[in-house]
Amino acid sequence: MVSIRDISIKCGVSVSTVSKALNGYKDVSEETRRLVLKTAKELGYVPNAHARALKTNRTFTLGILFVDDQNNGLTHLYFSHVLNSFKSEAEENGYNITFIHKRWGKQIITLLQNCKFRGIEGVCIACVEPNDPEVQELAKSDVPVVSIDYIFPGCGCVLSDNRNDMAELVRYVYSMGHRKIAFIHGTDSYVTQQRIEGYVSTLRELGLEVRQEYMLESLYTNPYTTKKATEKLLQLEDRPTCILLPDDVSAFGAIEAIQEAGLKIPDDISIAGYDGVIYSRLISPRLTTVRQDTDKIGREAAKLLIYNIEHPQNPKLEPIIVKGELLTNQSVGLV
Amino acid sequence: MVSIRDISIKCGVSVSTVSKALNGYKDVSEETRRLVLKTAKELGYVPNAHARALKTNRTFTLGILFVDDQNNGLTHLYFSHVLNSFKSEAEENGYNITFIHKRWGKQIITLLQNCKFRGIEGVCIACVEPNDPEVQELAKSDVPVVSIDYIFPGCGCVLSDNRNDMAELVRYVYSMGHRKIAFIHGTDSYVTQQRIEGYVSTLRELGLEVRQEYMLESLYTNPYTTKKATEKLLQLEDRPTCILLPDDVSAFGAIEAIQEAGLKIPDDISIAGYDGVIYSRLISPRLTTVRQDTDKIGREAAKLLIYNIEHPQNPKLEPIIVKGELLTNQSVGLV
DNA sequence: CTGAAAGCGCTTACAG
DNA sequence: CTGAAAGCGCTTACAG
Numbered sequence: 057m058v059s060i061r062d063i064s065i066k067c068g069v070s071v072s073t074v075s076k077a078l079n080g081y082k083d084v085s086e087e088t089r090r091l092v093l094k095t096a097k098e099l100g101y102v103p104n105a106h107a108r109a110l111k112t113n114r115t116f117t118l119g120i121l122f123v124d125d126q127n128n129g130l131t132h133l134y135f136s137h138v139l140n141s142f143k144s145e146a147e148e149n150g151y152n153i154t155f156i157h158k159r160w161g162k163q164i165i166t167l168l169q170n171c172k173f174r175g176i177e178g179v180c181i182a183c184v185e186p187n188d189p190e191v192q193e194l195a196k197s198d199v200p201v202v203s204i205d206y207i208f209p210g211c212g213c214v215l216s217d218n219r220n221d222m223a224e225l226v227r228y229v230y231s232m233g234h235r236k237i238a239f240i241h242g243t244d245s246y247v248t249q250q251r252i253e254g255y256v257s258t259l260r261e262l263g264l265e266v267r268q269e270y271m272l273e274s275l276y277t278n279p280y281t282t283k284k285a286t287e288k289l290l291q292l293e294d295r296p297t298c299i300l301l302p303d304d305v306s307a308f309g310a311i312e313a314i315q316e317a318g319l320k321i322p323d324d325i326s327i328a329g330y331d332g333v334i335y336s337r338l339i340s341p342r343l344t345t346v347r348q349d350t351d352k353i354g355r356e357a358a359k360l361l362i363y364n365i366e367h368p369q370n371p372k373l374e375p376i377i378v379k380g381e382l383l384t385n386q387s388v389g390l391v
Numbered sequence: 392m393v394s395i396r397d398i399s400i401k402c403g404v405s406v407s408t409v410s411k412a413l414n415g416y417k418d419v420s421e422e423t424r425r426l427v428l429k430t431a432k433e434l435g436y437v438p439n440a441h442a443r444a445l446k447t448n449r450t451f452t453l454g455i456l457f458v459d460d461q462n463n464g465l466t467h468l469y470f471s472h473v474l475n476s477f478k479s480e481a482e483e484n485g486y487n488i489t490f491i492h493k494r495w496g497k498q499i500i501t502l503l504q505n506c507k508f509r510g511i512e513g514v515c516i517a518c519v520e521p522n523d524p525e526v527q528e529l530a531k532s533d534v535p536v537v538s539i540d541y542i543f544p545g546c547g548c549v550l551s552d553n554r555n556d557m558a559e560l561v562r563y564v565y566s567m568g569h570r571k572i573a574f575i576h577g578t579d580s581y582v583t584q585q586r587i588e589g590y591v592s593t594l595r596e597l598g599l600e601v602r603q604e605y606m607l608e609s610l611y612t613n614p615y616t617t618k619k620a621t622e623k624l625l626q627l628e629d630r631p632t633c634i635l636l637p638d639d640v641s642a643f644g645a646i647e648a649i650q651e652a653g654l655k656i657p658d659d660i661s662i663a664g665y666d667g668v669i670y671s672r673l674i675s676p677r678l679t680t681v682r683q684d685t686d687k688i689g690r691e692a693a694k695l696l697i698y699n700i701e702h703p704q705n706p707k708l709e710p711i712i713v714k715g716e717l718l719t720n721q722s723v724g725l726v
Numbered sequence: 727c728t729g730a731a732a733g734c735g736c737t738t739a740c741a742g
Numbered sequence: 743c744t745g746a747a748a749g750c751g752c753t754t755a756c757a758g
Contacts, residue, residue: 110441
C-alpha cells in the first residue's frame with residue numbers, strides 16, 4: 057500500500073504538506089498541490105480510513121440493528137425496503153453502512169461495545185425487540201440512535217403513520233357499507249397499538265360498537281396463524297362482513313380460510329391487508345391495503361441520523377411521521 | 392474513551408504488558424493478567440478497532456456488493472434471503488459486514504478504491520451487472536472475491552444448480568403428461584443461460600422438439616412483461632399445455648393473462664414458477680416451483696470467502712454448486 | 727515475566 | 743507557503 061510518506065518522498069516535500077494538499081487546505085502553493093495530486097494518482101494512492109479515523113475520530117459509518125425474533129430482518133418485505141432506501145440516502149451523503157451484532161472475534165460483546173469498538177457514529181434500530189436490555193442500553197447511550205416505528209425516549213425516530221392510515225382504512229370500509237368490521241392484529245408492539253387505536257377510535261367516531269370478539273391476535277407475516285384467527289371469525293354467530301389483517305402476507309391465510317369455508321371474496325365477505333407490497337396487487341382477489349411509504353421512511357431515517365450525528369448539541373428528537381396511502385381494490389366489496 | 396494507557400497507569404504496569412494481558416499472551420503473570428482484566432472491566436475499556444487495524448492490517452470486515460440496474464438488491468426476495476444467511480454465517484465467525492459503494496465523502500471513487508480505503512478483506516458480489524468495468528476491476532484485484540450465481544475467472548463462487556434443477560422441473564412436467572412445454576425465461580445472464588441449457592437439453596433428452604415460438608424472454612420479477620409474453624403464447628395456433636416462468640413473482644403475470652383469456656389453471660393450462668419464495672405456495676393456484684436453497688447459498692458463500700481470506704496461498708476456486716428442491720403443487724396438472 | 731521503543735498512516739497545531 | 747513534531751491507540755520484536 058502506498059502511503060502519504062511515499063508521495064512525500066517522490067515529491068520532495070514533507071508529509072504535512074502532502075496531507076494538506078490532499079485535503080484541500082489553502083496554505084499550499086498551487087504548484088505543490090498539483091504535483092502532489094499528480095503523484096498520488098500515479099502511485100495509485102488510496103488513503104487509509106483507519107489511520108484517519110484514529111486521528112480524527114470520525115468513521116462516517118452508520119450501524120444498522122436489524123434483527124428480530126425470527127432473525128429475519130433482512131427478508132422482511134417491509135424492512136428490507138426501508139433498509140434499501142436508508143442505504144441509498146446514507147451513501148449519497150458519504151456515509152457507510154454496517155451491521156451491528158454481538159460478536160467480536162470469538163467473544164460475545166454487547167451491542168453498545170460493538171458500536172464503540174468499531175467507531176460507529178450512529179445507529180438505526182428497526183425490527184428488533186425494543187425491550188432487549190442491550191437495545192435499551194444502546195438507545196440510552198451517547199451513540200446517536202434513530203428508530204423506525206418505535207419511540208425510544210431521547211432518540212430520534214421515524215414512524216409510519218399507522219394510527220391515521222388505519223383510521224382511513226376503516227372509514228373507507230365503512231363507506232363501502234360495512235358495519236361489522238373485524239380486525240386481526242399482530243402481536244403487541246408500538247405499531248400494533250397504533251393500529252388498534254386507529255381502529256377503535258374510528259369505530260367509535262363512526263358510531264359503531266367495538267366488539268371484543270371481532271378483535272383477534274395473530275403473528276405478523278404468518279398466514280398460518282391468520283388462517284386460524286379467520287376461521288374463528290367465520291364461526292361466529294354474527295360474523296363480520298369485513299376482516300382487516302395484520303399485513304398482506306398474512307392475508308393469504310385469511311383468503312385460504314375463506315375459500316375453504318366455501319365463501320367468496322368480496323361477494324360473501326371482504327378483506328383488507330396492510331403494507332402494500334407489490335404482490336398484494338397481483339393476487340386474486342386484488343387486495344385493498346395500505347401502502348407504507350418505505351422509501352420515504354428509510355430516507356428520512358438516514359437524514360435524521362446524519363443530522364443528529366453532525367449536530368450533537370441540538371439533535372432533532374420530534375418523531376417524523378410518514379403518511380401511507382390507501383390502495384382500494386376489489387377485495388373490499390359494497391354491502 | 393478509556394485506552395490501554397489508562398489501564399496501564401491504574402495498574403502500574405506498562406502498556407505492553409496490558410496489551411499482552413488483554414490479548415491472552417502467555418508471558419504475563421497470572422496475577423498481572425487478573426489485575427489488568429479487572430481494571431479494564433472497571434474502567435469500561437473497549438479496544439479501538441481502528442488502532443488495531445492500523446497496526447495489524449486486519450479489519451475482519453467483509454464487503455457486500457449488492458446493487459442491480461433497478462437498484463433493488465436488498466428488496467429482491469431471492470438475494471435478500473441469501474444476504475441474510477451470509478450475514479449470519481459471517482458474524483458467527485467474527486466478521487463484520489458492510490456495503491461497498493462508490494462514494495467517499497463528496498467524491499466518487501471506484502469500488503476497488505472503496506475496499507482498499509476501508510480495509511475490506513473480501514467481497515461478496517451478487518445481484519450486479521458483472522460486465523461493469525468497476526466490478527471487473529474488483530474481481531481481478533488482489534481482494535478476495537466470492538460471487539453468487541456468476542463465475543468470475545480466478546474467484547470463488549457459489550452457484551444455485553439452475554441447470555439441473557430446471558432439468559428436473561422439465562422432467563416432472565413431462566411425467567405429468569405435458570409434451571408442449573413453453574419457457575418464458577429472464578433476460579440474458581449466467582443464470583438464464585443455465586436454465587435455458589437445462590430446458591433445451593432435457594427436451595432433447597426426452598425426444599421433444601425445441602420450438603423457438605415456445606421460448607420467450609421477459610424481465611425477472613416483473614409480472615407485467617410476463618403477462619405480455621404469456622398472452623403471446625396463448626395466441627399461438629398450437630399453444631403450449633404448460634408454461635415455465637422466470638420466477639414466482641413474474642408468475643402472477645401469467646396467472647392474470649390466463650384468467651383474462653378465460654382459461655383455468657391447471658384444467659386448461661399448467662404453469663410453474665421458480666424460486667420457491669414462501670408466498671408462491673400460498674396463492675391460488677398453488678405454484679409448482681423450484682425452491683433455491685438460499686440459506687445454504689449464503690452460508691457457503693460466507694464460509695468460502697472467509698476461507699480464501701485466511702488462506703491466500705491456496706484459495707478454493709472451484710464452484711460450489713447448491714442443489715434446489717422441486718416443489719410440486721396444483722399449478723401443474725395431469726394431461 | 728516486564729517494559730522501552732518503534733511504528734502502523736494519518737492530521738494538526740505550531741514555528742519559521 | 744513549508745516542515746518538524748507530537749500524537750491518535752494499539753501491537754510486537756527486542757532487551758533485560
